[in-house]
Amino acid sequence: MAASCWGLPELLCEFPALPNKTLRLMRMGIDNGFRDIVRHYSDQIDAATRPLQWFLNTLENAFTNTPWFVVLAVILGVVWLASRSIKIVIGSAIGMCLIGVFGLWEDTMTTLAMVAVATLIAIALGLPIGILAARSDRFQSVLSPVLDVMQTMPSFVYLIPVVVIFGIGKVPGVIAVVIYAVPPMIRLTNLGIRLVDKEVIEAADAFGASSRQKLWGVQLPLSLPTIMAGVNQTIMMALAMVVVASMVGVGGLGKNVLQAINNQFFTIGFLNGFALVAIAIIFDRASQAFGKRLQKHSEVGHD
Amino acid sequence: MTDSTSNAPENRSGIEIRDLYKIFGPNADRYVDAVKNGMSKDELNDKHNHVLGLQNINLELPPGQISVIMGLSGSGKSTLIRHINGLIMPTAGEILYNGRDVMQMTTDELREFRRHETAMVFQKFALLPHRTVLENTRYGLDIQGIDAAKSNPIARKWIDRVGLSGYEDYYPNQLSGGMQQRVGLARALANDADILLMDEAFSALDPLIRMDMQKVLLDLQAELKKTIVFITHDLDEALRLGDTIAILRDGAVEQVGTGQEIVLHPANDYIAEFVREVNRGRVIRAATVATPLPEGDVALPKLRLKGTTTLELAARKLADKDVRNATVLDKNGRPMGVIDMHTMLTAMVTPAEVDEGDDDLDEEDAA
Numbered sequence: 001m002a003a004s005c006w007g008l009p010e011l012l013c014e015f016p017a018l019p020n021k022t023l024r025l026m027r028m029g030i031d032n033g034f035r036d037i038v039r040h041y042s043d044q045i046d047a048a049t050r051p052l053q054w055f056l057n058t059l060e061n062a063f064t065n066t067p068w069f070v071v072l073a074v075i076l077g078v079v080w081l082a083s084r085s086i087k088i089v090i091g092s093a094i095g096m097c098l099i100g101v102f103g104l105w106e107d108t109m110t111t112l113a114m115v116a117v118a119t120l121i122a123i124a125l126g127l128p129i130g131i132l133a134a135r136s137d138r139f140q141s142v143l144s145p146v147l148d149v150m151q152t153m154p155s156f157v158y159l160i161p162v163v164v165i166f167g168i169g170k171v172p173g174v175i176a177v178v179i180y181a182v183p184p185m186i187r188l189t190n191l192g193i194r195l196v197d198k199e200v201i202e203a204a205d206a207f208g209a210s211s212r213q214k215l216w217g218v219q220l221p222l223s224l225p226t227i228m229a230g231v232n233q234t235i236m237m238a239l240a241m242v243v244v245a246s247m248v249g250v251g252g253l254g255k256n257v258l259q260a261i262n263n264q265f266f267t268i269g270f271l272n273g274f275a276l277v278a279i280a281i282i283f284d285r286a287s288q289a290f291g292k293r294l295q296k297h298s299e300v301g302h303d
Numbered sequence: 304m305t306d307s308t309s310n311a312p313e314n315r316s317g318i319e320i321r322d323l324y325k326i327f328g329p330n331a332d333r334y335v336d337a338v339k340n341g342m343s344k345d346e347l348n349d350k351h352n353h354v355l356g357l358q359n360i361n362l363e364l365p366p367g368q369i370s371v372i373m374g375l376s377g378s379g380k381s382t383l384i385r386h387i388n389g390l391i392m393p394t395a396g397e398i399l400y401n402g403r404d405v406m407q408m409t410t411d412e413l414r415e416f417r418r419h420e421t422a423m424v425f426q427k428f429a430l431l432p433h434r435t436v437l438e439n440t441r442y443g444l445d446i447q448g449i450d451a452a453k454s455n456p457i458a459r460k461w462i463d464r465v466g467l468s469g470y471e472d473y474y475p476n477q478l479s480g481g482m483q484q485r486v487g488l489a490r491a492l493a494n495d496a497d498i499l500l501m502d503e504a505f506s507a508l509d510p511l512i513r514m515d516m517q518k519v520l521l522d523l524q525a526e527l528k529k530t531i532v533f534i535t536h537d538l539d540e541a542l543r544l545g546d547t548i549a550i551l552r553d554g555a556v557e558q559v560g561t562g563q564e565i566v567l568h569p570a571n572d573y574i575a576e577f578v579r580e581v582n583r584g585r586v587i588r589a590a591t592v593a594t595p596l597p598e599g600d601v602a603l604p605k606l607r608l609k610g611t612t613t614l615e616l617a618a619r620k621l622a623d624k625d626v627r628n629a630t631v632l633d634k635n636g637r638p639m640g641v642i643d644m645h646t647m648l649t650a651m652v653t654p655a656e657v658d659e660g661d662d663d664l665d666e667e668d669a670a
Contacts (some may be wrong), residue, residue: 010556122461197429199425199427199429200429200430200432202390202425202429202433203423203425203430203431204431204446205390205428205445206388206390206417206418206421206422206423206500207417207418207422207423207442207443207494208414208418208419208443208446208447209446210414210418213446217431217445217446218431221433222431222432222433295433
């Protein structure tokens with residue numbers, strides 16, 4: 001050991017860490033304390049997650065129990081309403097049909113339900129937090145490192161406390177997905193509002209707009225393209241996260257991928273992977289086209 | 304409000320700005336007294352890192368008139384106009400309107416003041432890009448909480464008045480700069496506020512369109528008699544629009560007066576420098592340079608001109624009629640003086656003492 005340290009004394013050679021015993025006590029203290037707290041409040045936690053559980057189950061049942069052609073028609077209808085582009089609708093139809101042909105329809109529905117719930121929660125949380133961050137520099141400076149942690153912390157790591165608190169199942173899966181998917185929603189809402197033209201805000205002020213009138217009448221409509229980019233990113237991240245979430249018991253395409261990894265099922269892995277890609281592309285194209293349609297006023301130039 | 308007598312300019316309040324100081328920086332209050340006691344802008348900036356925006360501003364902006372505040376960039380003119388509707392709060396001083404100090408208003412009072420008493424037109428138009436022309440025009444009314452059913456006819460009326468009929472459903476991005484500023488003007492007028500604040504409203508427009516908009520504004524003002532505060536960096540624009548002009552430099556007022564007063568009697572070299580390039584024939588009026596009526600029973604020239612005729616127009620009339628002199632009439636239409644080609648030309652040519660610019664130019668050319 002010392003030889004690799006140019007013959008230096010031990011203090012300079014190896015970083016002086018806390019003694020092993022102290023570290024063990026610290027770990028056990030925190031882990032046990034955390035577990036005790038969770039056990040003590042387990043009833044309340046169950047009660048709090050019950051609506052989420054119910055929402056998830058209802059949506060999943062709706063997706064899986066409805067005949068496939070109805071679900072397909074609804075999905076294509078939504079894509080058409082959002083994008084108004086026949087090309088995107090046809091592409092979506094082909095993608096969904098391929099998924100069905102390869103026997104992944106049911107798993108895809110489970111995943112869709114999961115992603116839909118996670119995205120809705122992420123938007124419902126991210127939008128107000130983003131608005132608050134745009135209004136207060138102090139809040140933004142506190143929030144920013146928190147978001148950095150949420151985005152860079154390996155997702156497997158925060159699965160641990162989520163499992164400790166909520167156990168195994170869909171609800172902890174959704175919570176993990178939301179934690180992973182909400183930062184872009186917050187960031188882009190914040191950014192979008194901050195980027196709104198100062199002159200237009202001043203004009204609203206000069207005409208006596210209250211802060212609520214400014215928010216709903218000026219800031220949100222003008223930052224909508226950026227906010228829609230946030231929604232788009234959130235959906236993409238939620239889709240990417242469902243595979244990881246399958247480790248805590250979420251069904252669907254992610255579970256198949258996880259099994260394929262464990263058993264080295266090359267074909268199953270890729271088929272399920274491509275199914276995720278197909279859903280991702282459908283969501284992405286539809287939401288981007290929707291975002292573009294929202295800002296049609298800014299596209300037309302004058303002659 | 305609809306009573307014509309109560310709306311006459313004589314019965315309305317002007318805006319009075321008293322001892323106004325504005326210092327930008329975190330501890331502005333600490334330095335007000337020092338500035339009042341003569342600390343200069345540079346000293347404040349270098350030693351204390353605070354920027355002196357406005358100092359010792361005392362202005363009366365009379366009701367029903369266009370008051371122009373003129374200055375180059377950095378003179379504080381845009382800061383000053385934002386004090387009138389409280390977009391910027393002064394470090395010290397008062398802005399009085401109808402006996403109320405804008406600075407003392409609570410947030411709610413200030414909001415009501417902005418909704419009902421003032422309207423603003425911006426240099427870069429500041430229209431709402433997601434609203435159509437019609438929706439932009441009624442924006443102030445929407446903010447006041449007026450139904451679209453009531454506000455749409457008002458908005459349409461003003462869109463028509465600024466010459467944009469047929470463009471109601473266009474988005475601002477589909478319009479040219481001049482048309483966008485017409486929307487800005489219509490939006491401000493639709494508010495039916497007494498005070499109209501125009502912050503370099505025409506500066507971003509092409510010269511021809513600018514002239515056009517100036518005419519639109521003058522025509523509207525002849526009828527509406529609003530209390531207009533107009534900011535510009537262009538002396539020609541100031542002279543064309545302003546009933547009174549205040550010239551601002553480094554946050555202080557250099558001279559206040561009518562266009563003629565400023566052109567004929569510049570208060571200092573700085574202003575003399577400014578007015579040197581002005582087309583004096585368009586500013587100076589016949590009455591100003593007319594010689595008194597000759598003594599006794601001498602026949603007056605046949606051509607009669609109003610005292611308010613500009614020298615340029617007077618010269619054209621004389622030339623058309625091929626005469627050398629004319630009688631100038633006073634407000635009541637009675638002769639008050641005589642004007643001839645010689646006096647007019649002398650007045651229109653820039654006087655010698657401020658006319659060193661050409662020589663300077665020649666020297667520069669030679670070098």
